[in-house]
Amino acid sequence: MNKTVSALSLFAILLFAAGCSKHDPVIRIGVSAPFTGDQASVGLTILRGTQLAVDQANAQGDVLPGYKIELVQIDDSHSPTQAVAAAKKFVSDPEVIGVVGHLNSSCTKPAAQIYHNARVAQITPASTNPEISKQGFDTFFRVCATDDLQGPKAAQFAFNELGARKVFIIDDKTTYGKGLSDEFAKAFIAQGGQVLGHQGITQGDKDFTPLLTKIRPMSPDLIFFGGLYPECSLIIKQARDLNIKAPVMGGDGIYDVTLIRLATPSASEGTYATMIGADVKALPQAQEFVKAYETKFGDVGSYSAYSYDAANILIQAIKLAGAPDREKVIQILKDGRTFPGILGQTEFDDRGDTKNKIVSVFRVRNGQWEHVRTV
Amino acid sequence: MIKKQGLGSGVQGPGRKYLFFWPLAFGLFLILPLIDHSAYHQDVLVTAGIYILLALGLNMIVGYAGLLNLGYAAFFGIGAYTCAGLNLAWHIPFWLALPVAVVVTGFFGFLVGLPVLRVKGDYLAIVTLGFGEIVRIVFNNLDPITGGPNGLLGIEHPVIFYPVFNPSLIWKRFDFGVSSFPYYYLVFFCVILVAYFSLRLDRSRIGRAWIAVREDEVAAGCMGIPVPQVKLLAFGVGSSIAGIAGSIFAAKQGTITPDSFDFILSVMILAMVVLGGMGSVPGVILGGLVLSILPELLREFSIYRMLIFGLVMILMMIFRPQGFLGNVRRKYELTTR
């Protein structure tokens, strides 16, 4: 029992100790996305983009007189529950002025409520579900376009440019994947196309051959996938192994160099992806970023540029606010100002969505993502 | 020694020396949120409290009745989804949804317990594991009801009304909201209640029957204990505790998703029970506290967190296989053999 007493008191002390932090004047920016688990690879592009922005800002001197910026990272493991917990942890630290996060729409949506209640600005670099900004939270901002833009654009491209008439749709049932593929299906049918079927898969699964075997006799012109690249690369590879020739198309979630490596260059040849915004590598103003990012972390990933811009917008807003004041930062972001970034000028509308709404289509060609056109 | 093995006698004796400890711990945790205002600490402790509730419930099944259950998270999930579903579909307030969730969870516990009549030992463990996975996948795929992988959003927080004389009687409304403070006391109260219930149960006729079945089913049967009913009861009662925890979890989070109720959680709760000391209520509480606070403390180690956590688990088992506080009764049994 004595051991119980000592163990209990030890834990109490540790718990208190863990909460104590050093008291240099510091401005904290939170970043949250899945950093572990099966989507860590996507989440880490957000961490790295944000990290680069913060490091560069600090290298240029104090953001505000006497203040440096510190990045606080919390892993949400793409679980909405953990995202809410992460949000609570951010808002309970008064030095956290704003948050870059989260990756998954399913996480961003419930977390937005916590940020709103605590009056902390949140900029998501990646959650594209349109419903999130309709919740009416003035603390919510996003630098990427939404799926009700991306889905229809993808459908138009598939129908007009690719000449697809019959598609089979697969999604991963998440807010993002299902939202995107629903928008795609709606627009594709409106164009006069035919949806042969719409099936869900489970995120993290590896074997999609049973589903693809079922799809094969329907001989679709195109397979549309709403989800992220780890599953998509397997779908592509397994479709080719089953001798299915139809190209695969997806949204921003599959636009990642890793997809080509995982699905093998030969199998992924001719895969299409829509991407919100322009081609980062082709943008003249982004070249410096691309170089800095590649020297530090390697290949530019899906959301590296978005999170870099999101973090920079937050830093600019803090500078404009002139003080580490949460409310002032929100007001400045809401103000209708334009923030320059590597993806172009970002200006938020009343819902917090960016007005910079471009969708580009990319295609895998010779083992590389190649920009096809901006639609 | 044989005398001490008499049912119920061993539990009281050794506690006397530490008469002051439990009131002290009780007092400390009672006033803790008043001293420590950190929302983060309170949140961690609320989560810890929910885990402790789960561990106490599982302890009845595994610790008392000796039935290995590897799908306990499913009952937590059923509780949470029942409470959330009632609230979202018919705006049933938390306080009414909670007892319904407890009954529903208990009923499912009963249902899953039915195979105990046929399946034994490790096979039973696997049936429960299978059930746990099935439940999680059903939550994940039954989109119209459970919201699929995105879960249920916008669950109302509990609300209470309290009287104020100002100068006449007015009922004021207090919404629990998103801050952890009110939940802390809700969970604290529930933990005390369930712990007390567990202790009483341990010394009751049913508790003794469970332990008899655990130790020797055949002998227990011969002594006139209705073995199947007693086992089913353990499943039902133990599972219904998860209904309490699930309801609080749903109400506090405001959003629930299937991935919160995965196999890893079942395993973690089992680890709390084993680490604390199977069958020992104080031990299980301590185990729950340690295993839910430890990963938070290890956050400092960022990506090394779970690696260290795993190592700590192995080391704890190697150096203290009987758990922090092994059940006193069990200890006597082991020494007399």
Place this chain on the structure above:
Amino acid sequence: MELFVQQLINGLTIGTIYALIALGYTMVYGIIQLINFAHGEVFMVGAYIGLTAITFFGFVSGSTLPMAMLYLAVMLLISMAGSGLLGIVIDQIAYRPIRNSPRLVALISAIGVSFVLQNAVMLIYGPQDQGVPQIVPDIHFIFGDVTITLMQIMILAVSLVLMVFLNFLVQHTQLGRAMRATSQDHKMARLVGINVNWIISLTFFIGSAMAAVGGVLFGLYYHTVNFHDGYLAGLKAFTAAVLGGIGNIPGAMVGGVLIGLAEGLGAGYISSEWKNVFAFVILVLILLFKPTGLFGERVADRA
């Protein structure tokens, strides 16, 4: 009909991989009545060791069939040796010290090991999926509407050979007899001069090596490996072991194939969303009607 045959082939391929993993679960259980929860991670580590080996030897895609076979053999042998040793080390560190404690204690320790392995791999290789180079040439055999790849044939062939070999080892050799004796009664086995600890280590070695083969084939089949892969594959393989009757080696093989087929046919004919549920539903049903699995007999009945 062609569709059915195709689904059958799909299910059989993944089923044999489950069977390979299930062998380790069942062998370890048979000998020390431990549900070795870390076994799924050993499978995953096996896949990574294979990948590392092939990267080390600088494999170039598109070589001839004999060269591909050589590479595959090298990959398998290194991975089997590495994972086998890992299995022994896990036993020595995490299970042996608590051999005489209640069985649940070892279960918790096994879960600790599984956390450690998963996170160690994540830290070493990074969290992203790792691409596995295409070693087996990408050849498709097309019979009407049925396609079978060379890789699938390799998986079936390698698994079959290993299972026949293992069955021979356990049933018809001195060593196998010692293993069977140990699994029946440690004390008696010791009395007749069997080095029980050595046999346990050997069991861990063989079981882990089998999982490693499964891991390598899994990686080559899907072209990707992830530190997360051990969890679900392990869980299903474990289900397979129980389905066949835990502790029973042929049972594990049959169980694995059954689970694979159930998944393949279920996902193909009913719904891909519910793919992961079929394995568990079949498990629960079979256990209800045959409470000791298909071929199982004895099992420890205390937690």
